[in-house]
Amino acid sequence: MTTDPEEKRRVDVAIVGGGACGLMTALRAAADPDLVIAVLEKSSREGCNAAISSGSLAAAGTRFQAAAGIVDSPQRHANDILAASGDEELRPVVEALCKVAPEFVEWIADTGYPIELGVDMPRAGMSVPRLHADTGRLCGARLVRHLRALLDRSPNAALVDEAKVVDLLVDNGSVVGVVVEQNGSRQEFLAAAVVLATDGFAADPTLRAEHLGDLGNPFYAGVATSTGDALRWTAPLGAQLRNMGAALRSGLVVIDHGTRVSPALQFNGAVLVNASGERFVDEESIGYSALAGILRRQPGERAAMVFDATAMAATRESEMMRDCLAAGAIRDLTTLAELADVMGTSENRASAAIAPRPGRRVLRPPYHLAWVTHGVLTTQGGLVVDAQGRVLDHAGAPIPGLYAGGGAACGLAGPHSDGYSSGSGLLSAFGMGWIVGNRLAKRAA
Missing domain, CATH: 3.50.50.60 (FAD/NAD(P)-binding domain)
Known part of the structure; x- marks a missing residue:
């Protein structure tokens, strides 16, 4: 050059x-x-x-x-x-x-x-x-x-x-x-x-397909400048690469909005219910990056994050929750019947799905709900x-x-x-x- x-x-x-x-x-x-x-x-x-x-x-x-x-x-x-x-x-x-x-x-x-x-x-x-x-x-x-x-x-x-x-x-x-x-x-x-x-x-489709093809088609929530330039410049120098198949993912991306709910929600009682009305994960046991892979395997690659006023109060001052509220990404539901209707299931199944695990608190109405899917934030x-x-x-x-x-x-x-x-x-x-x-x-x- x-x-x-x-x-x-x-x-x-x-x-x-x-x-x-x-x-x-x-x-x-x-x-x-x-x-x-x-x-x-x-x-x-x-x-x-x-x-x-x-x-x-x-x-x-x-x-x-x-x-x-x-x-x-x-x-x-x-x-x-x-x-x-x-x-x-x-x-x-x-x-x-x-x-x-x-x-x-x-x-x-x-x-x-x-x-x-x-x-x-x-x-x-x-x-x-x-x-x-x-x-x-x-x-x-x-x-x-x-x-x-x-x-x-x-x-x-x-x-x-x-x-x-x-x-x-x-x-x-x-x-x-x-x-x-x-x-x-x-x-x-x-x-x-x-x-x-x-x-x-x-942000580079070719590099993502080469190294992260197994992630499917996640929502991309990163910046446009993440184009892998350093990899191209250093290849002629014989630079060593490592862990190219890893990424920082998120299972908390709100569908149709692109915002993310707070990772602290599940530590305040929030639960995840898939489109079939089933609870599919111990929410407190897994990080938001690992959660993305689990969400991808759910029907429609999505789930409802359900929480209540107590969880909202504990998290609403975070930037992520403020963004979600400003975008109208969170639905407010007064009764269990309304929650069940939005989830597309019966009241009995909805009640069973949001029941607390041993040692955790009961969610009380009114409820809040956000439909979430998996996304990629950055590569690792x-x-x-x-x-x-x-x-x-x-x-x-x-x-x-x-x-x-x-x-x-x-x-x-x-x-x-x-x-x-x-x-x-x-x-x-x-x-x-x-x-x-x-x-x-x-x-x-």
């Missing part, structure tokens, strides 16, 4: 992607005033997966947990993730991410972002409450805006918007920069280090990195000059989507950004 030789820029760090991983990498690397850092963002108008997420930060051993009297540790966190994923080969990376999680959560809070422990956010597989969220539950977009505002105030780092990276610059096996397409022309950014912090490949397969964020080749050796995190890197779900643990997406993105950014700053100091 050729570019105009006069159209070259030199930076110390070129970061591809201005989402969670890219922003954190830049902010940490910018602590070294001698570094010049460019964050090259394909399109902030299209958004990023961090911005459309709940913004929940999974971290163990934080001061917020201590204040709530919760005893936890990064090691316990890592063990919970690995128990779900079964991916012991990835333990060094998982442990490294869990180790820095309390550091970056407290750092974000100390920059003025309003964080609290989400004691109202229980999740399957999480042995103690460790999701941290913004007060007000205004989701990931609020956090992304906050971090971009911090970056704007950094004198040695800048986010360059509408700067589409189209290739890597390679010299004798080392990555030495990127090729950027902007305003109808191409230019080279030469860099001592390149960090791939792009989203995954869930990607580039293999070591605990320092360096991209590895097929021999397990680092590719010189190249780092990766966020959706470009292999996630923490293991080989199957069912292994995803809540909060692991932002843990992986922010955690690797923290690790790589700190490493780059120290190396150049």
Whole structure:
């Protein structure tokens, strides 16, 4: 690939992607005033997966947990993730991410972002409450805006918007920069280090068919920029890929609306009933990603999420539930007869279907109902990195000059989507950004 030789820029760090991983990498690397850092963002108008997420930060051993009297540790966190994923080969990376999680959560809070422990956010597989969220539950977009505002105030780092990276610059096996397409022309950014912090490949039909064909035809609830660019750029370098058949799925996507109900509903008594009027899962025992696969096997690939005023009160202030209410995605039903009619079954069968499991509470009228189906949010397969964020080749050796995190890197779900643990997406993105950014700053100091 050729570019105009006069159209070259030199930076110390070129970061591809201005989402969670890219922003954190830049902010940490910018602590070294001698570094010049460019964050090259394909399109902030299209958004990023961090911005459309709940913004929940999974971290163990934080001061917020201590204040709530919760005893936890990064090691316990890592063990919970690995128990779900079964991916012991990835333990060094998982442990490294869990180790820095309390550091970056407290750092974000100390920059003025309003964080609290989400004691109202229980999740399957999480042995103690460790999701941290913004007060007000205004989701990931609020956090992304906050971090971009911090970056704007950094004198040695800048986010360059509408700067589409189209290739890597390679010299004798080392990555030495990127090729950027902007305003109808191409230019080279030469860099001592390149960090791939792009989203995954869930928006690319060809890559989805190749790697995730067994998921059927799920609703896609991610961003349009998740086109797998990093996979194409690194293939000629012999970059190693892992767990390409795994995705972050959701079994809580509301049909005909595309919103999602809160994963905390089922911990507040909500039940799932399929189109045949049958209860088909222990709702508290399974995460929302694994639930997607179960829902796909139900009649019509859908189910009714049924809950009551108590469950609504416990969850309605989350961004997801506010979106559902604003979209008219939740039906209000005064009596059991109305509930049975909407479910297409008899009152007796409806009553049996919503009966509580042992030790759980009875749902009381009036009822609320949302028809949900399965969807895909992001992919979990990607580039293999070591605990320092360096991209590895097929021999397990680092590719010189190249780092990766966020959706470009292999996630923490293991080989199957069912292994995803809540909060692991932002843990992986922010955690690797923290690790790589700190490493780059120290190396150049």
